[in-house]
Amino acid sequence: MIFGAGILKGMLVTLRSFVNSYFKKPDQGGLFTVEYPEKRLVAKERFRNFPFLVYDEKPEDPRCVACDICAKECPPKCITIVRDADAEGRPLKKPALFDIDLSVCMNCGICEEACPFDAIFMDHEFEIAGTERHQSLLYHKEDLLKSNGYFRQIRPSDAALIDARRKEAEDKKKAALKPAAPPEKKE
Amino acid sequence: METLFIQIKTLLVNAAALVLPPWGVTLSSMIISALAILGLGPLIMMYLTLMERKVLARMQNRIGPNRAGPWGLLQPLADGIKMLTKEDIRPSAADPLLYFLAPILIAVPALMVFAVIPFGKGMTAADLNVGVLYFVALSSTTTLVIFMASWGSRNKYSVLGGMRSVSQMISYEVTLVISVVPILMAAGSLSTQTIVESQSGRWYAATPWGLLSCMIFFICGLAECNRSPFDLPEAESEIVAGYHTEYSGMRFALFYMAEFMNVFSICALTVTLFLGGWQGPLLPSWLWFLIKTYLLIFIVFWFRGTLPRLRADHLMGLAWKFLLPLAVMNIPAAAMSHFLSEPFSTAVPLAILMVSVAVLSFFNKGYAAEKRVYHFTD
């Protein structure tokens, strides 16, 4: 074919997409840009950004028992945990200090997998900006704690699964306790 | 509506006449048209950049700039302010004279060409009777200036860019001039005004040789202002930004303005020479001129959005081995149609052109694309 034929065919493609962008709907070749600040894309449920700690009722007692498994499993080692101790110095099942260095964390989600106590999950909130590179990205326990309600809101089906499992484990634990209790009542 | 701008100018000139002596009046009318061009040029350039970004975006399923002002109308203003406030970095080894002069000397011819373009009936700034030659002379001076820019900034990439642009400009300028000759023969004069008037009956692009020379002129014009398939001198992927790599801030803006005004003047001249300038029914003449020019400019951006870049030797090959002989053959074809009687006046030129295209594509077989066959194994 003569020199220009292939070029013309290509030109038609771009012209068609130029015209489509005005008349067609987004998924048939029209414009599909979501203009970010005004309109937002709905985050997928399994989307994972930086981790956060979950507490049931009060932020004071999170689910985390400072067992340090996630700190050991974290590939880039960005979690530091210091176990709390009560007045006499006996260790408590609560973290006194729980820091995650967000500048090191690569949101891989391994801490969520490794945590046996469903205490740490990956968040959906990604608009995190610090004014300074080191201190402002080092999140302490207070910044990390979020309620189970928030967890249920951002990840409904996962939260439902976990809550069911936890309630069932609780019932089993209560059931295990109860048989010991009733005999006393009988005598 | 038709003579809107002419009335404005006569109004201003009469106002000046009250105050100034007779020689002052002619001086003021000259200055008014000069100011009109000085105002029009950068304005056109600003809104061409916006149009380019919008057209390219729409071709790529994007929205294009729409943050600055409604539909992005203030985007050129934002770019201008950015260019002004951006720090003007000068390489220490740069040759002060060349580096400083180049951006100025590239913007001057780009603006001067506007004097010759007939924007509407009676709206040509300076109706020289060497109009087309004036345009060709000015567009040939840019070669020198690009050389100054590339050599002045002492940067290997810009020297490469400079070498490429000079060789490209020289080869395409020759073809540009020869492709205009059939039109001058038909119109009988070099002045753009008379060329447009002579097209009142039939546009030159309607005749076979006219269409061919229009295409050749347009392609060579693209190469002249380093646009789309021929933007070798400023090929981002190879030599960063060619001759204006070392320029930033307002100096780069001058290069950018010169490029866009060249695009506008090439399209304006194609319209003037081939598509009947401001000829057109109903609408006022200057509106017709603008519609036709902006259609051609859309085609330039359309090229930019689709075609990959030609390589240096293909570029030269295309100019010297294909376009130039075709333009030269076009001259006798145009002469034939002028002198022969009716039935032959379209048949003979067509025959000449067909034969020359066939012969030239035979000789340029090497450039044609090979059909490839792919087999599959498992």
Place this chain on the structure above:
Amino acid sequence: MRTEEIRDHLQSLDSSLRLRIVLESLLVENPEDLARAVRALKSSPRLKIDFLSSVTAADYLDFLETVYHFYSVELRIGPVVLRARTRRDDPKIPSLCGLFRSAELQEREAYDMFGIRFEGHPDLRRLFMWDNFEGWPLRKDYVQEDSDVLESQDLAWLEKNSIHVSQELKTRALDLQARGLRADAQRPAAEGPANSGAP
């Protein structure tokens, strides 16, 4: 083909080769005749090895080892694995660049990471590290320099380039130099497993 058959086949082709089977791969006892073994592999009609897939070096504490994975694209034969060992202090292995161009960059990487000098390599330079980098990063006894702690020669360089250094860093650097220590971040690598563990 099982490793034993390959070994017998190779030894039949070139009798002076001494090969030992280690973990389904053939260890060339004397690294000098590695090139001869590979040439035999290439020329053998039954194997027709024509593709050197990967060259890897490894550090087994008392010797360095290079592992070669060969494939035959023509006969679609699976990995034929060769190994060669050299001592740690002055590691030398003949280069396979003459036979397989694919060894070029991979041997440079092995040299850069382990310090194994490949004789006959056309252009043996460091591949990833900058040229005047001392030390072999992937050796088990490599000690990583701590980038936060400045050392005295760094101070000299910084002064020369007129970069401001806080006083506190200067004192720490000078006192490090006084105690004759290097700024090393990692603990020296824990003792490797007993030789039995390593293949």
Place this chain on the structure above:
Amino acid sequence: MKNKTDTPLTEDFDTQTLQINVGPQHPATHGVFRMDLTLDGETVVRLKPVMGYLHRNHEQIAENMTYAASMPYTDRLDYFNSMSNNFGYALAVEKLAGIEVPERADYIRVILAELTRIVNHISVIGFLLNDLGAFFTPLTYAFREREKILDLFEEIAGSRMMCNYFRFGGVKRDLPPGLLERIRTMMDVFPRFLDEFEALLTDNDILCLRCQNVGVLGRELALNAGLSGPMLRASGLGYDIRKVDRYSIYGRFDFKVPVGSKGDVYDRYYVRVLEMRESLKILDQALRQIPSSGDIISRKAAPFLKAPRNFKPPVGEAYGRVESPKGELGFYVVSDGSPQPWRYHVRAPSLINLTVLEDLCIGHKLADAMVILGSIDIVLGEVDH
């Protein structure tokens, strides 16, 4: 058309060769890759690649961490197809520890690997056209399709590019409900896009002019230099590891391997287009044959999901290789019984494909050198690992 100038143009007067540095910060080098180019006029006389600007010693990191902990790092090797990097690493460790992968997990793996192949090939063609000068139009078309597939990855694995989804013995979690239908609908639309993409590019005369007979690579040199993937197949050798090793369940699908004839830039471009069509065939068959239920990680490896640190594979070594879109991606893992690998080596196809860069570019113009580099399709994360 002869593209290489064999006799130097300027015998009688000695021109100085121009030595320029292309990279590491250059619009067309696909990342931080430097080429030390010596030009005679515009013709390339000498070309020395310089690498290491993105070197972070991935192998040393992996040797100081547990096996599972270095899985997210494999995403960052060739950040365009993290799924196939995971696939390679998972395969190697499964071979080392002798773990079987259940049926459904294998199908999920094949589906995701083929989706990454499509993502990689359209992006490569997009970038190649950018080097050729088509100002971002093919790239934005390619990225429009890539976005759809990355959204699927985000739904499955949680992240678009850093998926970290494969585990030894299967995958981290099952597919979310309704995802297979979404893949099916996306897949039905894709061939129409591919035809439009081909209409824009394949017969484009300027593309043919710039790509045909440029960077011709002979079969012997390709094989001897250890090239793999589309580079090798474009030169006429139909060697595809999915067909040779039949790893995972690739044996069950019937698909063809496209093979080029001349081995120039145009063949590498078109082989990738044909490979995408073959991947669509595989996806189609896999979507039909995937079992609707079944566990997604082998019973033997399931406990290590929760406690990766006590996963201690037996002493020994294994070399698992996978047909990643760039070529043969191999992982050589040596275990000494401890939870951390003793030696971990990545056979990076992009790095080895660069061996022939100089042979391809000498004699061509500077503009061609960029196009040839674009056609080799390197990603610096993998080259410098």
Place this chain on the structure above:
Amino acid sequence: MLELIAVKGIYILMVFAAAAAFASSLLPNLFHGALALAAVLLAVAGLYLSLGAEFLAMVQILVYVGAVMTLVIYAVMLTGRLEETVTPSGRIQRAAAGVSCAIFFVLVCGVLLSTNWPAAPGGNPLPSVKDLGIDLMKRHVFPFEVLGILLFAVLIGALAAARREKS
């Protein structure tokens, strides 16, 4: 008043041309010298314009500034010794140059003053481009054709030289 400015304009142009001519020979940097030469040619084109010869001015710009200067720049590029090009001229050479320039100047002035330039026949309009074309084709057709053949021969000669270099 405009005519007065126009006349003064011409003188200014002439002075500028002379200054540029001096600059082109005295500037140390070859490239600057070439640019000064281009400035001279532009000034001459300006002079033509002021005398109303528009066609000649445009051709001057097109041929000289567009093509010849580019060729000169190419030649300057190929010499390579761009920067330190101050040729070591001793005292004697400079004196000899001065003297020869003076003699040449005197000769030119003599010739200029002695010939009586035929004043352009005032009144009738200046020849337009059309008349120029017709003259070329009618009265001066012979030199025009000879020149055409000469240039054609030059073109083929240049091609042959370039061709031999390549083979």
